[in-house]
Amino acid sequence: MKKITLTSLFLLSIFCAQAQSYIGYLSDNYSGVNSVISNPANIADSRFKVDINLAGVSAFGGNDYYGVNIMDAIKSDYDFDLSAKKHPSSDNNIGLNVDIMGPSFMFNLNEKSSLAIFTRARSFVNINEINGEAIDAIDNDNSDDFNFNEGDFNAIGHAWAELGVTYARVLMNKDEHFLKGGLTLKYLQGVGSAYAVGKNLTVDYDADGTLLGGGQTTGRLTSTGEVSYGRFDEFDNDNYDYDLPDATGFGADLGFVYEWRPNHADYTTSNADGSSYTHKHENKYKLKIGLSLTDLGQIKYKNGLEEVFDVTNTVSEDDIDSEDDVNGILNNLYTLTSSKIGYKANLPTALHFNADWSFSKRFYVNLNTDFSLVSKTKTTASHISNVVSLTPRFESKWFSFYIPASIIEHNGFQVGAGLRAGPLYIGSGSVLSVLSGDDSQGADVYAGLKIPIYQGKPRDRDNDGVIDKLDLCPKESGPLENNGCPWGDKDGDTVLDHVDECPDQAGPVEDNGCPWGDKDGDTVLDNIDKCPEVAGPIENYGCPWPDTDGDSVPDKDDECPEEAGTVANNGCPEVVVVEAPVVTEEVQKTLNSYAKTILFNTGKSTIRSVSNGVLKDIIDILNEYPTAKFSIEGHTDSSGSDALNQKLSDARANAVKRYLIENGIDPFRLSAIGYGESKPIATNDTNEGKAQNRRVEINLVK
Structure with missing residues (x-):
């Protein structure tokens, strides 16, 4: 029995995983609809027009009792008892998470808001506070007998499906400061759950302590303590007619993302009207900080059964073997002290902090922390393991590569690698440390396919330097000053409208496209009027006749234009005739x-x-x-x-x-x-x- 116990513990540990999904990939700005897992605000101002996830799976496993060399462990002659490294303590832990993201998609509602609809199947197994020191003592004991002082422990397994709707919106976009927020509402369908809680549990096993007669003996199991056992209504059903349990609920995720964009002006194009377009196809931040709260909610198993047993008793190994399942063992060999119908299974609520620094348009480094808000002692709640990850990455539209380095609760330090190549994403948060380490306590892997439809670079079909989204004439080349349209000539006077001072009236080039006027109203048009501000006759080119000597006789009629005279004397002064002296002989x-x-x-x-x-x-x-x-x-x-x-x-x-x-x-x-x-x-x-x-x-x- 000792061998069965140890083997089962190990097999469970190598298939168990940490609760973090898609380590490394979710730091990618091109993770699209998948990014709502970590922060629902991520899909606002996305690099995608539409992103369709076909299928993706992420499985993580780890424990803090066994550590192995994976390359050796896959060999057929590997001896776990001799080769695996053990880390026994009075509080060893095991965890499992499988996260399947089914058909999901996201799209932009408008420039500021986006919507995502996703399907997701998840399963958790958490086994906490196992007495690894007692297990190690049993393993090292040469006798088949053992005494196991477990004390308190709890274990829960839970699987459920989600249908989620995420709405995200830009909340602030002012100069270098950008803020967006998102909310996910999830409809939850429980698939199955079971949990067990032990209090003050001890087990004393005597391999041949019970006489069967005829010299035959069997093992004897003496135990003390209390065990609580809860499970959904189909859990003990041995037939294959599985029906979904009557177990539904609702959940929610809430997140915010702040971006510092010191070069924000470089990503905005404007036209002459002041309309602007922010480039959707480019990341604009130097620093991005995200904060989110995920998996708020619970599923109520209306027909689930909770039972509490006093396991203080001595039974034979044959008695245990004669029972079909755990339910039979507990109900037939031990004392039921209480029971009730229905219980609630809580989601693994967690707080996430993410900071992403951009060294250039292609190189980034990401710091991520995931912190469980669920106590390990909460018997009906799954929980994640606390994680801190630092992920440098190369990122472009069609290809990204990342190397996450993480410190994971109960598993220690892990280094992985992942990539995204168009529709394919694949990776592991632990592959490098697992392949190179002799004491790996956890492993993970993820892969998926999607149909990405990226935001494109703004088009300029007429190559006039004005992008089509701001170009009022996208098929005709024109200057920026006229919003990409060629300058027109509405009045057909050959003077283009942008320099025509009278664009609605035909006029000559010499008068900037305006018809010649007559400012002084003397019927002589200004273009030939030598005195356009003063009225004058046509004969003098629109100028008033001059009167040089000021005698009111215009020079044209003044026979003495430079000498004041009288009108009667044609502008000349009146002459007094004086008899001239006569030249004598x-x-x-x-x-x-x-x-x-x-x-x-x-x-x-x-x-x-x-x-x-x-x-x-x-x-x-x-x-x-x-x-x-x-x-x-x-x-x-x-x-x-x-x-x-x-x-x-x-x-x-x-x-x-x-x-x-x-x-x-x-x-x-x-x-x-x-x-x-x-x-x-x-x-x-x-x-x-x-x-x-x-x-x-x-x-x-x-």
Whole structure:
């Protein structure tokens, strides 16, 4: 019997598991609908449009009594008693969890909220406070007899199915701070449960303590203490007509996730209207922190049976063997002290904390803690083992790889590996430590298939730099300033609307697309109006006629535009007629007597300086008669050719004219002409006569 007891304990331990499911995989941002297991808030702002889980299974096992080398243990000649390492204590524990995630899916309701519907089958076995020291003593005893002082222990096995609905929503998205929350409501169907609780239990086994007669003996079992035994109504049914028990209930999960997004602006695109789109296909956080409370709830087994037995008695091994099951043993060999119909099986309520640090867009490290909120002494409740995991990972849309390192209650340190490749996810939280260790106390594995439909990178079909979701003309290229649409020309004036100051009225390019106006209302359009702000006649290009002298007679009609006058006199000042002095013959003679004395350089037209005084006298006389006009005549003698004399006389007459003008005589009053030798006043045969003929005359023009 000792051998049977030890073998059963070991087999149970190697198939038992910790309560954590999919270790490593759930830290992946691409775990999709599966992530509602750890935190229902995860599916909001997901990297998926739709995620469909076809099937996934996660099985975990561990104990704190036996440790083995897995590679040796799978050999046919492996001796557990000799080779396995033992860690006996007065409080050894065993646990089992199988978590099957059936057909499930998630999708986005809108930009801020998501919905998931999932199916899940779960089973737990928890055996707590087994006296491993007593078991070890039995194992090391060479006698078949043993004394087992267990004290208190409890064990529970529970299996159930879940149909869950998760709603998650973005609660805050302000600059670098992002917060989302989620709630899962679960309908629970109990599949089966059983539990046993021992108090002050001792067992004394004497291998041949009972005489059967004829020299035959059998084992004798003496026990003390109390055993409580609860089970669902079909548990003791030996036939194969299993029916689901009348056992239902409700459960809930609640979670929140905060993300710190210092570079949040890099993940938002905006158009000219101010509409924005946040990139759904990218992770945006530097740090993500999650907190969740899972498995709040219970299943009521309405027809379940709870019984309490006083097991203080001595029975033979044959008596035990003659009973069909545990129920028969307890009811027929021991004393029933109380019983009742119906009990509640509590879910393994747990608190989860998760922190994820992003080193880059591909490399992350995750810290996760799972803490059971259910006491081991609660007889009708399953519970998880406390876990702390650190998981570095490489993550991309189609492939992720992670190496979780965990410290698990009752199992110690474990290192595993896992990957996700498109629709496949597979891994283990302990595979590396199990394969390399000589004292493995737990192992786990998970695998599954899904149909992932990822959030895509925003499209830009017309390649204009404006993504289609913000592009008002996604099939036509256009600038960002016009929300991705080409600039139009509503009024057809060839001036595009974005620079057309009058987009609804045709106008020339020169006036920025506006029709020419007439600001001053003078009927001259501004494009040709040289004075567009002041009214003026067409004849003057839209400008008012100027009046330079301010005499109210426009310059165009003013015969004296720079001198104020009267309208009656066409803008000129009224003139007072004064009788001009008359040039007498005596004055004429005086002028000519002066003029004849003007001397020139020989053969030239340059006036000699000795004549300056005479010229000043002539100027004084001319100024006395300001309205009189005079002709300056030049004459020569007969020396030289006629042509030369004509040219010289003309030059000398003009030289005198220039001198007079330069000294203030109005040029309008003077004329000059040369007569050469054609008008002598004396004979040219003598020097005296020639001297008289070489002369300048100034004569009044009548």
